[in-house]
Amino acid sequence: MTKTGLLFHILVICCIWHHGAAAQVATRAEQIQQERRQRVPQLKPDDVTRTEAFLRWLHDDKILARVGAGFNGLRAKMGGMVTGGGFGAGPEYFREDLFSGRLSFRAAAQTSTRGYNRFEVETVAPRLAQNRFFVSSRAVHHNYSGLPYYGPGPDSAKTGRTNYRFEDVSVDGFAGVQPLRALRLGASAGYTTINVGPGRDNRYASTDVTYTAATVPGLDRQTDFVRYGPFVELDFRDDKLGPRDGGRYLFQQTWYDDRGLNRYSFRRMDIDLEQYIGLFNHRRVFALRAHSVLTDTDAGRLVPFYLQPDLGGSENLRGFRPFRFRDNNLLVMNGEYRWETFSGLDMALFADAGKVFARRSQLNFHGLESSVGFGFRFNARNRTFLRLDVGFSHEGYQIWLKFNDHFAPRPLGTSGTHPVL
């Protein structure tokens, strides 16, 4: 029998069988029942695929949350080093269930691919007395072997890059009250001891080789500081972790008292203003920020270079390298236009402008450095968990991949005035 003949026979048999089956039914109900009965031999458990079972296991057993939380509070801490410090990793012990959730504790030790080290211990009680009081303490040790330094002032050259070692031990605490939902008042105090040494990054000269203490205060001798001061924060953003409307205004005054050399005492005032203008049901957002750090000293005193505010990097002037400019004072402004492309991604066009300057009287809009760029903000539940910003300036372009929102506020209190976090 040929293949064609076989097929013909099979077809005929099928037709006869089907014809016979169809002819047997006399009603619609019987026809439906017949179809059902024909399904019976094919029945099997209605299970899910392995992929679906795996995803369900991830979700139902909260595997990602467990990995993030670690084992009995012990987990891996990845990233978070200062920009340019390489990829940092290390163990972290984190508990947020102490005293029925009123107190959280965190201790971490990290080292990076560039040999930077950071150790920190933090306790936070953010909601005491029915959310009216909050206290916190933080102790940190950094040993960063090659922080960039381009020279003093706004006219420093890109080619003047050097590097220096930054070592410190700092202990700070703050406490405050929250009389209104949007208002926090408080004060903080701390002690920091800082050491600066020759940089270990062989690609650049060491700062102490290129520059002198005459132009770079504190390069030759470092000292310890007691620091303290009050702060007031007005925060009426609609969502603190993913704001689309409202604002946050912070004013903070900090006194740095030189405890060793009696030469580097200074006062520092931080003004940080954020405003979000949400349009069209908040699907389009203009995010504006102005940040200024103003310092002043008594006669004969200086602000050491390692405590001067800096400009450049992913948090302010995104077309410039981190720590690109340093001086006694800082003014930086950022404007972003953000629009939603889909629920998990916002795009942004941004413009940054800022400058550092020696004297408070130079606080104006002359001589601003600027950068423009675009960014991608990946969101989950209205929280930016990853952002990619590309900034352009007359010094070239910079690409920033960060796990935070661009306007993520620095810590309140004296620890927030520290040069590196």
Add this chain to the structure above:
Amino acid sequence: MRMTRLLPLAVLATVALFGAGPVFYPDDPLIKEPAPLDVGKVLSRKLSDFYDFLQNDFARPGRHDKHTSAQGVNTLGEPMDGAWYTHRHYFHPMSLEALKLGPDGRTPPAAAGTWTVIKAKSEGVTPGFTIVDQDKRVYFLKFDPLTNPEMATAADVIVARVFYALGYHVPDNYIVYFDESRLVLGNDVMLADKLGYKHKMTRRDLLEILLNVPKDSQGRYRAIASRAVEGKPIGPFRYHGLRQDDPNDIVPHQQRRDLRGLRVFCAWLNHEDSRAVNTLDTVVDDGGRHYIRHYLMDFGSTLGSASTKANPPRSGHEYLFSWRTSARHFFTLGLDLPAWARVHYPDLPSVGRFEASAFNPETWVPEYPNPAFEQCDAADAFWAAKQVMAFTDEQLRALVSTGQYSDPKAESYVSRVLAERRDRVGRAYLEKVLPLDNFAVRGDRLVFEDLGLRHGTVKERALKIAWSNFDNASSHSTPIPGANGFEVPAAPGGTGYYVAEIMQTGDKRRMVKVYVRRTDATLSVAGIDRSW
């Protein structure tokens, strides 16, 4: 011309392939499905919400299927009473009282005695408890978010009743108010923390969960008490394919009219969360015979509610993700502003974001593609739209009153928006086909209702009709000269069929074929076939 045939595909296939078997059986049209086969032992299984999202957003099951007309219907094009659906309000108008009662409406948790918590969840979309009242009835308690008191609970109760009136199997939901002393902990109730680790639940745990629940002006907690549905739960159904363990599930879900038309209902009610995990199959014991019944569940993300917050403005207008809209927003820098972004919502926290001005039933979408919704054609949409239009303003107000809004403005607003959205549904879909329905033969005259005239989608309509003899065995029709009126052509006794082709004057596209059976002296409508 796209055409749909409402006669079951199996019938047509039999006729076409084998030239045997009638188009109509004597028991057509079936109003109720035949008694289901016993399902035997069925294992419960869960679905992954995330997998469902990925599969439907990127793999798009059924996307490449050739479009076919809806199945799972009788020869009138109506889903039959059975495991999925029951003819209700459109077919047998329900009283205001019946609409407000929903599936039962008379057995809320016992007002006397305590409610024993036997299960709890502090994580997930919303916190909730499973309770047993003193009459041993089991309910699931779910709450509103602190930011939007009454929003999710009202939506859940209202929409469950609407879906019940539309013919679906839904849970029996109640708004309840109680204080914390009403709740007592059962023995060895385990509670999972946010990492999924379980510990024995304490009174303190219970109170901490209640800390995230709003109270009313009298200091009481408000919740929705959803009574456990009949039967043993075995997990959700999918909107595509068949259950592999159910002999009675013979129509792929994306081909079911009751699931394809569900798209229109979901659009009307803004049920954008209409995904697999918000459904439930149960094995029901029907006098010793076990079969699977299919429920729609969890209506907390409907109307203006997204359960834990007000609906995002995108809700119903764009998928969570789609290549096309994302590319449009991306390349236009967001300057191509969609209409939904310009909508103004009233400040009604108990409503959330719900409105009608930007609502377009034809472009409405759930959170991500739904295979059955994507197959919804004009006939499916007409089937659904005629049911939506069957709700009067008064009936909608009665249904909305079951949400027990404390703010009269909220109740009035939701009623008004539902009516406006209803009218938009009608305008969008009734005239996609020739909207004649409820065919019958009275005496020797074919009668029907023009839903377009009834609901004002047209002011007048001139119709023309042509009769033919219809051979039920060969499906061949022979025109009857001069038979162009609504009287069924006179004919001698015995069994036979006629078909009337009804068209609107000047419109050759939309047509309804009505098949009339003559059995001795009795004339009855055997089937309907629409084309458009």
